[in-house]
Every structure is written in C-alpha cells, then in structure tokens.
Amino acid sequence: xxxxxxxxxxGRLSNFLTNSKFFPYPELxxxxxxxxxxxxSVSATSSTSxxxxxxxxxxxxxxxxxxxxxPRNWSKLAKTLVMLDVMFLNFSFYAASAxxxxxxxxIEEQFGATTAEGTLGLSLFxxxxxxxxxxxxxxxxxxxxxxTPVYVLGSLVFCLFNIGTALGKNIETILILRFFGGLxxxxxxxxxxxxxxxVYGPSxxxxxxxxxxIFGTLVIERWNTWTASLWLLAGITAFTTLFIFFLLPExxxxxxxxxxxxxxxxxxxxSLYRSQSExxxxxxxxxxxxxxxxxxxxxxxxxxxxxVNIHTMLIYGILYLWxxxxxxVFDGIYHFTPIEQALAFLGILVGAVTSVxxxxxxxxxxYQPRASRPDTSIEPEARLxxxxxxxxxxxxxxxxxxxxxxxxxxWIVPIIGTxxxxxxxxxxxxxxxxxxxxxxxxxxxxxxxxxxxFRSSFGGALPLAAPRMLQxxxxxxxxxxxxxxxxxxxxxxxxxxxxxxxxxxWSKFAN
Numbered sequence: 001x002x003x004x005x006x007x008x009x010x011g012r013l014s015n016f017l018t019n020s021k022f023f024p025y026p027e028l029x030x031x032x033x034x035x036x037x038x039x040x041s042v043s044a045t046s047s048t049s050x051x052x053x054x055x056x057x058x059x060x061x062x063x064x065x066x067x068x069x070x071p072r073n074w075s076k077l078a079k080t081l082v083m084l085d086v087m088f089l090n091f092s093f094y095a096a097s098a099x100x101x102x103x104x105x106x107i108e109e110q111f112g113a114t115t116a117e118g119t120l121g122l123s124l125f126x127x128x129x130x131x132x133x134x135x136x137x138x139x140x141x142x143x144x145x146x147x148t149p150v151y152v153l154g155s156l157v158f159c160l161f162n163i164g165t166a167l168g169k170n171i172e173t174i175l176i177l178r179f180f181g182g183l184x185x186x187x188x189x190x191x192x193x194x195x196x197x198x199v200y201g202p203s204x205x206x207x208x209x210x211x212x213x214i215f216g217t218l219v220i221e222r223w224n225t226w227t228a229s230l231w232l233l234a235g236i237t238a239f240t241t242l243f244i245f246f247l248l249p250e251x252x253x254x255x256x257x258x259x260x261x262x263x264x265x266x267x268x269x270x271s272l273y274r275s276q277s278e279x280x281x282x283x284x285x286x287x288x289x290x291x292x293x294x295x296x297x298x299x300x301x302x303x304x305x306x307x308v309n310i311h312t313m314l315i316y317g318i319l320y321l322w323x324x325x326x327x328x329v330f331d332g333i334y335h336f337t338p339i340e341q342a343l344a345f346l347g348i349l350v351g352a353v354t355s356v357x358x359x360x361x362x363x364x365x366x367y368q369p370r371a372s373r374p375d376t377s378i379e380p381e382a383r384l385x386x387x388x389x390x391x392x393x394x395x396x397x398x399x400x401x402x403x404x405x406x407x408x409x410x411w412i413v414p415i416i417g418t419x420x421x422x423x424x425x426x427x428x429x430x431x432x433x434x435x436x437x438x439x440x441x442x443x444x445x446x447x448x449x450x451x452x453x454f455r456s457s458f459g460g461a462l463p464l465a466a467p468r469m470l471q472x473x474x475x476x477x478x479x480x481x482x483x484x485x486x487x488x489x490x491x492x493x494x495x496x497x498x499x500x501x502x503x504x505x506w507s508k509f510a511n
Contacts, residue, residue: 004074004075004077004078004081004247004249005023005246005247006023006025007148007249007250007256008148008244008245008246008247008248008249008250009148009149009152009244009245009248010245010246011023012148012250012259020263025263027267057272057273057274057279058264058270058272058273058274059274059275059276059279060257060260060261060264060273060274060275060276061257061276062253062257069256069260070253071198071199071249071251071253071256072198072199074199074249078249079199081247081248081249082195082196082199082248082249082251083196083199085151085243085244085247085248086188086192086195086196088239088240088243088244089151089155089187089188089192089240089244090188090189090192091236092155092158092188092233092236092237092240093129093158093185093186093187093188093189094189095233095236096125096158096162096181096182096185096233097122097125097126100121100122100125100178100229100230100233103121103227103229103230104118104119104121104122105118107121107171107174111170111171111174113171115467116464116467117171117175119324119463119464119466120175120464121174121175121178122178122320122460122463123460123461123463123464124175124178124179124182124460125178125179125181125182125460126182126320126456126459126460126463127179127182127456127457127460127461128178128179128180128181128182128183128186128460129182129183129185129186129189129452129456130186130452130453130454130455130456130457130459130460131183131186131453131456131457132182132183132184132185132186132187133186133189133191133448133449133450133452133453134294134449134450134453135290135294136150136154136184136186136187136191136449137191137194137293137446137448137449138290138293138294138296138446138449139290140187140191140194140252141252141293141446142289142290142293143252143254143255143257143258143275143277143278144255144258145255146250146252146255147191147194147195147250147251147252147255148244148248148249148250150187150191151187151188151191151244151248152241152244152245152248154184154185154186154187154188155185155187155188155237155240155241155244156241157184157185158181158184158185158187158237159234159237159238159241161177161178161180161181161184161185162181162230162233162234162237163230163231163234164177165177165178165181165230166227166230166231166234167227185237186452189448189452191448191449192448193433193437193444193448194444194448195251197437197441197444198251198252198253199251254275254276254277257275257276257277258275258277258278260275261273261274261275261278293446296446300440300443300446300447300450300509308432308435308436308451308492308496309450309451309454309455310454311432311489311492311493312428312429312432312451312454312455313454313455313457313458313459314458314485314486314489315394315425315428315429315455315486315489316455316456316458316459317455317458317459317461317462318394318398318462318482318485318486319421319425319459320459320460320462320463321462321463321465321466321469321482322398322401322421322479322482323463324463324466324467325401325466325470325475325478325479326341326344326345327341328470328475329401329405329414329475330344330411333405333406333407333475334407334411336411344411344415344418345418346415347415347416347417347418347419348418348419348421348422349422350419350422351418351419351420351421351422351423352422352423352426354419354422354423355390355422355423355426355427356426358386358423358427359386359426359427359430362385362386367382367383370382379500379501380434380435380438380439380500380504381435381496381497381498381500381501383431383434383435383438384431384432384435384493384496384497384500385431385497386427386430386431387427387428387430387431387432387435387493388431388493388494388497389423389427390423390424390425390426390427390428390431391424391428391486391489391490391492391493392424392490393420393421393423393424393427394420394421394424394425394428394483394486395483395484395486395487395490396417396420396424397417397418397419397420397421397424398421398479398480398482398483398486399417399479399480399483400413400414400416400417400420401414401417401418401479402475402476402477402478402479402480402483403476403480404417405475405476405479406475406476424486428493431493432451432493433448433451435496435500436448436451439500439504439510440509440510442509443509469481
C-alpha cells in the first residue's frame with residue numbers, strides 16, 4: 001500500500017517537497033552499462049576532427065520480467081485500485097453527456113433557446129472530447145509527465161467547468177463551458193485504455209449510458225431545476241479527482257524508469273545514469289516533443305486503422321442520433337412523463353448487462369482456454385468474433401424500433417427492440433478496441449486517441465440532424481435509414497478477421 005500511494009501524484013509531490021523522505025524508495029542496484037557514441041569533437045587549434053569517443057552511460061532499465069516496479073507485476077490490490085480509478089474516471093466523464101440531456105428542456109425554457117441551441121450543449125461536448133485526446137494522449141506519453149498528472153489535472157479542470165456551467169447566466173456561456181469541459185475532461189478516454197493495458201491488458205468499462213440518463217432525470221425531477229444534474233456531476237468529478245490524486249499510481253514505464261534514473265543519480269552522485277527516453281531525446285524541447293507526438297498520433301490514426309476508425313465513427317454517430325429519437329417516440333407517441341421517458345432506457349440497460357455477462361463467459365470458456373495453450377498463437381483478429389455478433393444486433397434493434405414505435409403497438413415492443421442495441425454497441429466496441437490494443441501495443445494510447453477523435457467528431461455532429469430527419473422521414477424511415485447504414489457496415493468485422501493479419505504485415509506501426 002505504501003508503494004501504491006508513493007507512485008500516486010500525491011506521493012510524488014510529497015517526495016518532491018520532502019526530498020523523498022515522506023514515502024522513501026528502497027535502495028536500487030546499479031544497472032548494466034551501455035556505451036553511447038557522441039559526435040566528433042573539434043579542437044580549437046586544429047582543423048582535424050578527432051574520432052568519436054564512446055561515452056559510458058549507465059542505462060537504467062527494469063531488472064527483469066519480475067521487477068516489482070513493472071505495472072504488470074504489481075499486487076492484486078494495486079491493480080484493482082487502478083481498475084477502480086479508471087472506472088471512476090470513465091463513469092464521471094461519460095455521465096456528462098447523458099446526464100446533461102434531461103437539462104436541455106430547462107435550458108431552452110430559461111434562456112429562450114431553440115432546440116438546436118439546447119442540443120449544441122451535447123454536441124459540442126462530444127465533439128470536444130474527440131479533439132481532446134489529440135493533445136492529452138501525446139502529453140501523457142511524455143516520460144517527463146506520464147499518465148497520472150494528465151488524469152488528475154484533467155479531472156480537476158473538468159469539475160471546475162461543470163460548476164461554471166451550472167452557474168452560467170446565458171446560453172453562450174453554457175455552450176462555451178460545455179465545449180471546454182469536454183476538451184480538458186477527456187483524459188480518461190484519451191489514455192484510460194492504455195493505462196489498463198499497461199496493468200492488465202486490453203479492457204474497457206461496460207456500457208452504462210442508460211443508467212446515467214435515468215439518474216440524471218431523477219435528480220432533475222427531485223429538485224426541479226436544470227442545474228441539478230450539473231451540480232451532481234461536479235460532485236462526482238470532485239470525488240473522483242480526490243480519489244485518483246491519492247490512489248492512482250503511475251503506469252507509464254518510460255516515466256517510471258526516468259524517475260528511477262533520477263533517483264540513481266541522486267543516490268550515487270553519478271550523473272551518467274540515464275533512462276532510454278533521456279538517451280533518445282537528450283536536448284529536445286518540451287514543445288517539440290508535444291508537436292512530434294501529436295503529429296505521429298494523427299498520422300497513425302489516419303493511416304493504419306483508418307477503416308476500423310470509420311466503422312466505429314459510424315456506429316457512434318448512429319448511437320447519438322438514435323438517442324435523439326427517444327423523446328419523439330416516448331413523449332410524442334406514448335405520452336410518457338419525464339420519469340417514464342428515462343425508464344424507457346431500461347431496455348438498453350438490460351441488454352448491456354446481458355452483453356457484458358455473455359462477453360465474460362466467451363472470454364472464460366472460449367478465448368482464454370485457447371490463448372493459454374503454450375503451443376497456440378492467438379492473433380488479434382480472434383478478438384473480433386463478439387463484434388461480428390454485435391454487428392448483427394444493431395440493425396435488428398433499429399428496424400424493430402422503427403416499425404413498432406406507433407400508437408397501435410404497445411410501448412414495451414420498441415423498448416424490447418432497444419435491448420438489442422446494447423450488445424451491438426458493447427460487443428462491437430469491446431472487440432475493436434481490444435483488437436487495436438493488441439495490434440498496436442507500442443502505440444496503444446495514440447491509436448485509442450485517434451479512434452476517439454474519429455468517432456466523437458462524427459457522433460457529436462449527427463444529433464443536430466435529428467429534428468429535420470424526423471420531420472422529413474418520420475420515425476419509421478428515420479430509424480430505418482440508420483438500420484440500412486448499419487447493414488452496410490456489417491461485413492467489416494468479418495472482412496477484418498480474414499484479412500487483418502495481411503493488413504498488419506504492411507504496417508510499420510502494428511505488432
């Protein structure tokens with residue numbers, strides 16, 4: 001437990017201020033020596049260059065596969081707390097989109113805003129958290145910074161923007177603060193997957209958007225104000241910020257080794273101890289490193305996994321656009337009260353629980369037994385099998401919802417149809433993100449950041465089309481249009497399973 005707190009931002013700041021006396025580190029053994037050549041030196045009295053002379057550098061590395069500082073060698077308690085930290089971060093951030101939705105009507109009434117302006121509070125937030133990873137992910141990849149400061153500072157700023165939004169006096173302030181809240185609060189989706197892979201391997205938080213929609217609406221009904229959900233969100237993020245400040249250890253290996261090298265220089269008085277990151281970029285400026293990392297992230301996202309990113313982009317767009325149909329159906333057709341409209345999301349929640357259980361059972365009884373065989377090599381494409389089932393579930397959901405949402409059909413039928421969306425969404429994303437993580441293990445944070453940019457930019461813009469779409473097509477053909485798009489996307493996981501290995505063999509980034 002001492003090591004866990006010592007590696008948190010609280011522990012690192014405490015040791016910085018007390019010269020490592022608050023949470024002392026154990027003595028380190030001297031690492032192996034690595035010879036490093038420098039450029040030729042030129043004498044001031046001669047025009048003849050001397051030959052390069054090797055400089056003895058003490059390369060600081062992990063002592064071996066069992067090094068206790070390696071994140072995957074941490075105790076079960078430490079790993080469990082990391083998992084809880086990332087879950088809290090994801091829950092508090094993803095809640096901010098769904099929990100805001102019930103506030104839109106109140107904002108429109110109080111500030112005289114149009115429906116499009118009210119919906120912008122959701123759209124700008126989603127678009128912003130697609131942009132945020134493009135600079136937060138490179139920032140967290142820098143050995144001098146690491147993951148933890150990005151998490152903590154991002155969560156703190158996100159909390160402050162939520163408070164500012166709740167105190168907003170006009171629609172312009174609310175929209176601006178929602179955008180910047182999404183921009184700076186996107187740390188968990190920028191690097192959350194990378195953190196979990198550094199500790200466990202690929203893993204994602206289960207689908208929970210329906211729960212937050214219910215929770216947010218219940219709070220608004222209780223206190224009868226649109227700001228209630230934002231104050232609730234500020235409270236959640238304040239708790240999360242404190243929790244991760246004290247109990248989220250650093251997982252970036254290059255940062256761990258950089259700080260180990262710094263301790264060795266202090267412990268021995270020998271300035272030749274260097275981590276690999278210090279040897280690679282001895283004189284590169286901070287701004288240059290950020291710029292290069294950002295450009296590399298964007299290049300990687302637009303080159304290798306671009307078809308996968310387009311696929312998730314379309315699914316994400318369908319998700320957010322389809323959710324805008326719910327008030328039209330359950331208020332306009334079935335005349336539900338606000339609480340009943342929120343409870344209509346229970347179909348999605350039931351489907352989410354079912355899909356999570358099914359996915360865990362598939363891992364336990366099918367994937368893990370094959371992966372644990374010493375004579376078997378499992379390719380990343382094996383992760384796509386659940387996604388193939390998910391790709392089939394999405395159009396089933398959309399067509400049922402399209403043609404049963406009418407006064408002559410009982411309201412339970414379209415709600416049953418919505419249950420198919422959760423396994424479609426969850427299984428597809430679980431498969432694709434695990435596939436990306438295993439295909440690009442050296443660039444996992446960059447790949448996840450690029451995927452987030454693609455899907456969130458599209459997902460944030462599409463809800464604005466919902467009113468015109470429903471007005472022109474009606475619920476039947478509007479939802480069916482999304483169903484036809486999902487059918488067109490259906491073959492991709494099957495194609496990727498068959499040809500993914502060949503595509504990876506052409507890449508300089510893939511494993």
